[in-house]
Amino acid sequence: MTQAILREIIDYANRADPYPLYEELRKTPVSQDSDGPYVISTYYEIHSLLHDPRISSDRRNLTPTTGDPLAQTEEDGETALPPSFLGLDPPEHDRLRRMTNRPFGPPHSPHRVHDMRGELKGIVSGLIDGIVAADGLDRIDLVDQFSYPFPVSVICRLLGVPPEDEPRFHVWADTLAASLDPDPDADPSQRHKGSQDTRMELGMYLAGLIEERRKNPGDDMLSHLATADTPDGTMTTMEILSTSALLLIAGHETTVNLITNGMLTLLRHPEVLQRLREDPGMAVPIVEELLRYEPPVQLLPQRSPLTEIEIGGVTIPKGASLWLILASGNRDPKRFDHPDRFDPDRGDIQHLGLGSGIHSCFGAPLARLEAQLALSELARRLENPQLLEDPPPYRQNAVLRGPRHLPISCDGIRP
Amino acid sequence: MNGDGSLERLKRDGRIVVVGASLAGLRAAETMREKGFTGSLTMIGDEPYEPYDRPPLSKQVLLGKATADRTALPRRRDIDAKWRLGVPATGLDMAGRRVRLADGDEVEYDRLLIATGVRARPWPNEEEGALDGVFVLRTRDDGAALERSLAAGPRRVLVIGAGFTGSEIASACRERGLPVTVAERGNAPLVGALGGVIGEVAAEMHRTHEVDLRTGVMVTALEGDPSGRVRAAHLSDGATVEADVVVVSLGAQRNTEWLAGSGLGAGPRGIACDAGCRAFNIWGIVTDDIYVAGDVARSPHALFGYQFLSLEHWGNAVAQAETAAHNMLSEGMDRRPHVWVPAFWSSQFGVNIKSVGVPPMGTEILITQGSRDERRFAAVYGYQGRVIAAVTFDQCRWLPFYQHLIETTAPFPPQFATVDRRPEGHKALAADFPDPSVPTHGPTITLSGYSPADRKMTFTPARH
Numbered sequence A: 001m002t003q004a005i006l007r008e009i010i011d012y013a014n015r016a017d018p019y020p021l022y023e024e025l026r027k028t029p030v031s032q033d034s035d036g037p038y039v040i041s042t043y044y045e046i047h048s049l050l051h052d053p054r055i056s057s058d059r060r061n062l063t064p065t066t067g068d069p070l071a072q073t074e075e076d077g078e079t080a081l082p083p084s085f086l087g088l089d090p091p092e093h094d095r096l097r098r099m100t101n102r103p104f105g106p107p108h109s110p111h112r113v114h115d116m117r118g119e120l121k122g123i124v125s126g127l128i129d130g131i132v133a134a135d136g137l138d139r140i141d142l143v144d145q146f147s148y149p150f151p152v153s154v155i156c157r158l159l160g161v162p163p164e165d166e167p168r169f170h171v172w173a174d175t176l177a178a179s180l181d182p183d184p185d186a187d188p189s190q191r192h193k194g195s196q197d198t199r200m201e202l203g204m205y206l207a208g209l210i211e212e213r214r215k216n217p218g219d220d221m222l223s224h225l226a227t228a229d230t231p232d233g234t235m236t237t238m239e240i241l242s243t244s245a246l247l248l249i250a251g252h253e254t255t256v257n258l259i260t261n262g263m264l265t266l267l268r269h270p271e272v273l274q275r276l277r278e279d280p281g282m283a284v285p286i287v288e289e290l291l292r293y294e295p296p297v298q299l300l301p302q303r304s305p306l307t308e309i310e311i312g313g314v315t316i317p318k319g320a321s322l323w324l325i326l327a328s329g330n331r332d333p334k335r336f337d338h339p340d341r342f343d344p345d346r347g348d349i350q351h352l353g354l355g356s357g358i359h360s361c362f363g364a365p366l367a368r369l370e371a372q373l374a375l376s377e378l379a380r381r382l383e384n385p386q387l388l389e390d391p392p393p394y395r396q397n398a399v400l401r402g403p404r405h406l407p408i409s410c411d412g413i414r415p
Numbered sequence B: 001m002n003g004d005g006s007l008e009r010l011k012r013d014g015r016i017v018v019v020g021a022s023l024a025g026l027r028a029a030e031t032m033r034e035k036g037f038t039g040s041l042t043m044i045g046d047e048p049y050e051p052y053d054r055p056p057l058s059k060q061v062l063l064g065k066a067t068a069d070r071t072a073l074p075r076r077r078d079i080d081a082k083w084r085l086g087v088p089a090t091g092l093d094m095a096g097r098r099v100r101l102a103d104g105d106e107v108e109y110d111r112l113l114i115a116t117g118v119r120a121r122p123w124p125n126e127e128e129g130a131l132d133g134v135f136v137l138r139t140r141d142d143g144a145a146l147e148r149s150l151a152a153g154p155r156r157v158l159v160i161g162a163g164f165t166g167s168e169i170a171s172a173c174r175e176r177g178l179p180v181t182v183a184e185r186g187n188a189p190l191v192g193a194l195g196g197v198i199g200e201v202a203a204e205m206h207r208t209h210e211v212d213l214r215t216g217v218m219v220t221a222l223e224g225d226p227s228g229r230v231r232a233a234h235l236s237d238g239a240t241v242e243a244d245v246v247v248v249s250l251g252a253q254r255n256t257e258w259l260a261g262s263g264l265g266a267g268p269r270g271i272a273c274d275a276g277c278r279a280f281n282i283w284g285i286v287t288d289d290i291y292v293a294g295d296v297a298r299s300p301h302a303l304f305g306y307q308f309l310s311l312e313h314w315g316n317a318v319a320q321a322e323t324a325a326h327n328m329l330s331e332g333m334d335r336r337p338h339v340w341v342p343a344f345w346s347s348q349f350g351v352n353i354k355s356v357g358v359p360p361m362g363t364e365i366l367i368t369q370g371s372r373d374e375r376r377f378a379a380v381y382g383y384q385g386r387v388i389a390a391v392t393f394d395q396c397r398w399l400p401f402y403q404h405l406i407e408t409t410a411p412f413p414p415q416f417a418t419v420d421r422r423p424e425g426h427k428a429l430a431a432d433f434p435d436p437s438v439p440t441h442g443p444t445i446t447l448s449g450y451s452p453a454d455r456k457m458t459f460t461p462a463r464h
Ligand SMILES: Cc1cc2nc3c(=O)[nH]c(=O)nc-3n(C[C@H](O)[C@H](O)[C@H](O)COP(=O)(O)OP(=O)(O)OC[C@H]3O[C@@H](n4cnc5c(N)ncnc54)[C@H](O)[C@@H]3O)c2cc1C
Pocket: B019, B020, B021, B022, B023, B024, B025, B044, B045, B046, B047, B053, B054, B055, B056, B057, B058, B087, B088, B089, B090, B115, B116, B117, B118, B119, B137, B138, B139, B165, B255, B258, B293, B294, B295, B296, B311, B312, B313, B314, B315, B317, B343, B344, B345, B346, B347
């Protein structure tokens, strides 16, 4: 039974609208078959596992099984590098995350994200201006022309990649993104090699940059990570590499989808788009509701219990693989009234879109700001935008779900 | 349900009076309006200010990062109330359903909510307490005055009492670079609230931040100079501490004196009420028109042996106010119990401390995650073989899990494996709370299975 469900979650046919499948899943909050992963689909169960210290995020605690169809594809390419804090447990997780957070957020750097506002606005305006210059307004691919390039530029600025190197960075990021989004028809070994090569190149580039920042530190994140002398000590070059690889991939892949899913949802709800156009302040509740309604990370597939646990009446053995279906929890009617309604006015919105607990999205403040600025500017500047394909073509990836292209048209671009 | 329409009349044009215009009072008022109460609402408060938030007073305000007049509580909605601010309530006529005010006015009610909270326990010697430079910290005015005196750069600050507030004040002083001495009667800071095992960690925290921490001592006298300014304090061990600012941080007293003689079950331990926030009268009989919420309330809790709990916790004040408000506008089966699991937070010396449950009930403690040496850990308290409370230092994201253990009366010591379990987490220790009969700075949770009013009664059982 569950194997069928797992296959259905992976199945591309469900990509455009996985929600009926999730509704079906929630009838059994915790489900499993012979030796596949345990799938957790209801809000409270997911929430409690995210705060459960008996649950490990370190893959080395997983009992190897053959029944996990994501076990392969979810190698997020850190094979050559030590695991980033995303895949570690405390105390190593806490230490690395704390050190990474020092130059990024409160209490030590409360202004980092806020101070990027002007820069982000500049990138957004530049990209929207570029749409006019491109192939005309009859058919715009919002993904290629906007949502893809935006977060990479932001990560470059954040890390301190020199502007002249940004184009190379974009190429690497695209290749890595493609490797996370396997084309079932492509030769896997070929793809694997391609992404390994890219990883090497990117790693070498970053290592060079880190060396250079150790000598000439600036105010960027890499400089801080490379030179920081904190109560937790200093990061090794390998640790900085896996941390920056994490920031690049996680900060990129998710924001692309948040913005694209966001624009798609707004085009499907023109009255909300109109409200956003009139009041950019609406971007705040809209993005929050989007994180619930169409979360860019649909599920967390890599956790496992350190001990036998009981959840939702099911006993899960030590080392089993858990899939926490965040997007399903976000639509759990036991938690949210009218969960399938996109309603930016709902006040009570403790969604799982950015996770929860110690692994809750590190980049959340930046992701929120990026999405708010992007959506409010698109709403303001695009004149009469129309969706050309509904549903648009989706990416293969079931975990980081979003449209591969978002073809739209518009009548003009306001200054 | 009596079904005679009286509830509808109450909701439409009843008179509701709230005494105590602070956190619990405001949240209750907002909830009542949300629930469709359209009658008249009177908010009585002895302070001249609209409701403001207290936790920042010992944190951001003392650091000069926020000013005391900028801590107004955010409003969830308009409450359209008659505000009677700067006037204390001085009496209650239960039969006539009126509240008497200090200015001689009387306000009639159909439903009354009492949320008068607590006040800082003053320095016992009134004359010494009146010296210039001696402070307590409870109100916005206290916060502003203390901040001003810290900004003036005193040579040394003395904090008397190392409970949460005292420790936060010491932390703020250190962050401002001010020399500070802390005198505590118990063996460590926070012992009353969290016990000796955690108290030791707190003591280390004070010491690494160069607080001059003196434990196991009492301040016996404050000494002023001829101009009436405090200049020194004398300790029970014979030492003298020269300080030009002294903060008395000895816990709190419930604001119930105004109810003396009213017949309500109100005394120094607070106002006893049922789990639905309805106040008891002195006979232990529940009233149906008087409700209680916040720091001033004592209510029985199923999870903790139905003992009466008085909590000085922000979150409790909000939750209890919402329940009280709901019940004030409901009847019979529609009423809800206030089954809040006590939860508290503090921040001091850069560490975020949180607790759930009732630590002082615990007899044992086990460090389940992290390490005390690193001051980052989670610990659970055990009581008669079950988990009764938990505390975290910079590990608060795990707290919902521990709360669940408390709610499900999970066995103590917990046997399961967790991330970040260290060798020290393999054995339970004695939690080491001071003898409750010895007063410390006040634990922020008081447990008392005691009669509703602290009134001496002669009990003469009927003879058959
Ligand atoms: C400095 C400080 C720091 C704190 N930090 C934390 C923290 O970090 N975490 C936490 O959980 N809690 C903290 N607290 C506790 C928290 O602020 C209280 O739990 C909360 O304020 C309780 O709200 P309340 O409305 O019940 O009582 P109060 O806020 O005490 O309000 C009662 C009000 O009633 C008024 N009143 C009293 N008698 C009368 C009368 N006869 N007539 C009219 N009005 C009257 C009082 O003047 C007061 O304004 C802190 C408290 C202080 C003082």
